[in-house]
Amino acid sequence: MAARLxxxxxxxxxxxxxxxxxxxxDTPVKFTLDWVFQGPTSPFLVALEKGYYKxxxxxxxxxxxQGSAGAVQRVASGAYDIGFADxxxxxxxxxxxxxxxxxCVFMAYDYPPFGVYALKKSGIAKPTDLVGKKLGAPVxxxxxxxxxxxxxxxxxxxxxxxxxNLSPQLREQSxxxxxxxxxxxxxxxxxxxxxxxxxxxxxxxxxxxSDAGMDVYGNGIIVSPEMAEKPEVVKGFLRATAKAWKExxxxxxxxxAAAKARDPLIDDALxxxxxxxxxxxxxxxxxxxxxxxxxxxxxxxxxxxxxxxDAFGLPNAPEPEKVFTNYYLPPKEDRMVAP
Numbered sequence: 001m002a003a004r005l006x007x008x009x010x011x012x013x014x015x016x017x018x019x020x021x022x023x024x025x026d027t028p029v030k031f032t033l034d035w036v037f038q039g040p041t042s043p044f045l046v047a048l049e050k051g052y053y054k055x056x057x058x059x060x061x062x063x064x065x066q067g068s069a070g071a072v073q074r075v076a077s078g079a080y081d082i083g084f085a086d087x088x089x090x091x092x093x094x095x096x097x098x099x100x101x102x103x104c105v106f107m108a109y110d111y112p113p114f115g116v117y118a119l120k121k122s123g124i125a126k127p128t129d130l131v132g133k134k135l136g137a138p139v140x141x142x143x144x145x146x147x148x149x150x151x152x153x154x155x156x157x158x159x160x161x162x163x164x165n166l167s168p169q170l171r172e173q174s175x176x177x178x179x180x181x182x183x184x185x186x187x188x189x190x191x192x193x194x195x196x197x198x199x200x201x202x203x204x205x206x207x208x209x210s211d212a213g214m215d216v217y218g219n220g221i222i223v224s225p226e227m228a229e230k231p232e233v234v235k236g237f238l239r240a241t242a243k244a245w246k247e248x249x250x251x252x253x254x255x256x257a258a259a260k261a262r263d264p265l266i267d268d269a270l271x272x273x274x275x276x277x278x279x280x281x282x283x284x285x286x287x288x289x290x291x292x293x294x295x296x297x298x299x300x301x302x303x304x305x306x307x308x309x310d311a312f313g314l315p316n317a318p319e320p321e322k323v324f325t326n327y328y329l330p331p332k333e334d335r336m337v338a339p
Contacts, residue, residue, distance in 0.1 A: 025059075026054065026057050026058055026059035027057055027058050027059065027230075027233055028059045028061070029053070029058050029059065029060045029061070029081050029082060029227075029233065029237065030061055030063075030079070030080045030081050030082070031044070031060055031061065031062045031063070031080060031081065031082045031083065031084075031237075032062075032063050032064075032065050032071050032074045032075070032079075032080040032082075032083045032084070033062065033063065033064050033065045033071070033083075033084050034065045034067065034068040034070075034071045034083075034084045034085055034086070034142075034219060035064065035065050035066075035067070035068070035168065035186070035189065036064045036065075036168065036263070037064055037259050037262040037263045037266075038189070038259055038266070038271060038274060038275075039252070039255055039256055039259055039271040039272065039274040039275030039276075039278070040186075040188060040274060040275055040278035040279075040282075041084060041259075042248055042254075042255030042256065042258045042259045042271075042275065043241060043244040043245040043247075043248045043255060044062060044084065044241060044244070045062070045255070045258035045259060045261070045262055046244040046247060046248055046254055046255060046258045047060075047240045047241050047243065047244035048060055048062055049258055049261065050244065052239075052240035052241075052243055052244055053236075053237065053240045055240065056236030056237065056239060056240050057236060058233065058236055058237060058240070060237070063080075065083075065084075065140075066138055066140055066167070066168055067138045067139070067140025067141045067142065067144075067168070068085055068086035068089065068140070068141065068142035068186075068219055069085070069086050069089035069140045069141065069142050069145045070085075070138075070140030071083035071084060071085035071086075071222070072085045072086070072089045072090050072093050072102065072222065073093075073140070075102055075222055075223070075224050076093060076097070076100075076102060076224075078224065078226075080224070081223065081224055081226070081227045082221060082222065082223050082224070082227060082234075082237060083221070083222050084108070084219055084220075084221055084222075085104075085219060085220070085222050086142035086145070086146075086218065086219055087104050087107070087216075087217050087218070087219065087220050087222075087323065087324070088112075088142065088145070088146055088216055088217070088304075088308045089142060089145055090102055090104055090220075090222060090323060091305055091308045091309060091312075091317070091318060091323055092145075092308070092309075092312050092314065094318040094322055094323055095309060095312075095314045095315075095316060095317065095318045096314070098318075100225065101225070101318070101322045101323070102222050102223070102224060102225065103222065103223055103225075103228050103322075103323070103324065103325055104220040104221065104222050104323060104324045104325075105220070105221055105222070105223055105228075105234055105238065105324075105325060105326075105327070105328045105329070106220055106221035106238050106241070106242075106293070106294040106328075106329065107217055107218075107220040107293075107294055107295065107296050107324065108218070108219050108220050108221065108245075108282075108283065108293065108294075109217065109218025109219045109220070109278075109282040109283065110217065110218070110282065110283065110285040110287055110288050110296075111210060111218065111281060111282050111285050112209060112210060112214070112216050112217060112218035112282070113186040113187045113188055113189075113218055113219075113278065113281065113282050114142060114143040114146055114150075114184075114186065114187075114208065114209040114210075114214075114216075114218070115143060115184070115185070115186075115187050115190070115206055115207055115208040115209055116130070116135070116143065116147065116150070116182050116183065116184045116206075116207050117175070117182060117183055117184075117185070117190045117191065117194070117204055117205065117206050117207070118130075118133075118175070118181060118182035118183075118204075118205040119175065119176075119199065119203055119204065119205065120202075120203050120204070120205055121203070122181050122182070122205075124181065124182060124205055125205065127154035127155075127156065127207055127212070128154065128155065128156055130151075130156060130161055130181075130182060131156050131157070131160045131161070132160060132161075133161060133162070133181035133182060134161075134162045134163075134164050134179075134180045134181045134182075135147065135161050135162065135163050135164065135180065135181070135182055135183070135184060136164045136166045136170075136171055136174045136175060136179070136180030136182070136183045136184075137163065137164075137165070137166060137171065137183060137184040137185070138165070138166060138167060138168050138171065139165055141168075141184055141185060142186070142218075142219075143184035143185050143186065143209070144163075144184040146209065146214075146216075146308075146311070147161075147184055148311060148312070149209075149214060149307075149308065149311030149312070150207075150209045150212055150214060152311060153209075153212040153213055153214055154207075154212050164179070164180050166180070166183075171183050171185060171190070171193075172190060172193040172194050172197055173197065175194065176194065176197050176198075176199060182205075187206065187208060187277070187281065188274045188277040188278045188281070188282075189274070191204060191206065191277075192270055192273060192274045192277070195270075196267065196270055214307070215300065215303065215304060215307070216304045216307065216308060217296065217301065217304055218282055220324070221237075221238065221241065231327070231328060234328045235328050235330070238294070238328055238329060238330055239330045239334065242293060242294065242330050242334055242335050243334070245283075245293060245337060246336075246337050248275070248279075249279055249283070249284065249337040249338065250337075250338070252272060252275045252276055252279070253272070255275050256268055256271045256272050256275060259271055283337070284337065284338070288337065289337075289338065291332065292332045292333075292334075292335030292336045292337070293335045293336075293337050294326070294329045294330075294335050295326050295329060295335075296324055296326075298320070301320055301323075301324060302320045305317050305318065305320050305323060
């Protein structure tokens with residue numbers, strides 16, 4: 001009898017121990033980037049490597065992406081819980097999928113990095129010269145998805161351009177080899193990747209969408225409908241990410257080191273330039289310096305939603321609050337960043 005009681009007591013202790021361990025188990029979160037591991041997205045890697053997500057009780061797994069708009073599809077399919085994606089692709093998705101909206105919960109790129117790029121030797125000198133030319137781009141590239149809107153702004157028919165579908169790895173290489181006439185992509189990606197292939201910056205022709213008057217936002221952190229129902233998880237993820245972004249903005253070398261730890265083949269100097277370029281052009285804007293990262297100007301955001309819906313030819317623009325919410329954001333003082 002005593003042996004049996006001892007055994008029962010031991011079993012109860014094991015069950016209690018397992019229950020306690022389960023209660024403290026970290027919440028698994030599948031996160032997708034928009035692109036490969038690079039300087040501009042290194043704050044996510046910093047938060048992961050320094051244990052900031054772990055401190056919030058999150059077990060985050062992180063994968064690279066193949067295009068900003070593609071991250072929306074990954075989250076929409078349920079394959080990922082949280083993503084870093086182009087908010088304009090999100091506007092299109094939500095307009096076409098009422099009742100299944102995905103939310104942007106943290107705006108990272110207050111100014112968009114979108115554009116198209118050619119080489120001077122192609123003879124392309126102004127946007128109208130793109131007519132009849134071949135555009136090389138991954139189908140999920142955000143700049144490619146928004147090209148019709150850009151074309152409308154500069155007065156050309158997007159159908160007058162031939163699209164050549166390329167993998168991310170072949171995009172800049174194809175432009176250098178001359179198999180396409182121009183490419184689309186984030187400014188800090190394409191310009192520096194062309195330079196890494198031996199192209200001089202003065203030999204690159206860049207048309208940014210902002211210069212054409214497209215006052216839209218760029219990438220943000222998006223969450224699936226299921227994840228949106230877990231506010232403490234989302235808030236914890238944003239707290240950890242904001243903490244890391246502040247550190248990277250103050251010392252970009254921290255971000256470059258984190259990116260290199262994930263991809264040892266990256267060029268330190270190139271990634272430092274890329275990260276500094278994204279911070280200066282897309283992140284540390286006058287609005288962000290005053291209000292902190294993550295939030296949006298409500299009036300500007302409402303205009304951008306309508307403009308993007310018009311550009312995509314959508315019958316109705318989604319309500320802005322069904323695209324972005326600041327509900328999950330950390331306090332303003334925790335989102336103030338400065339170089």
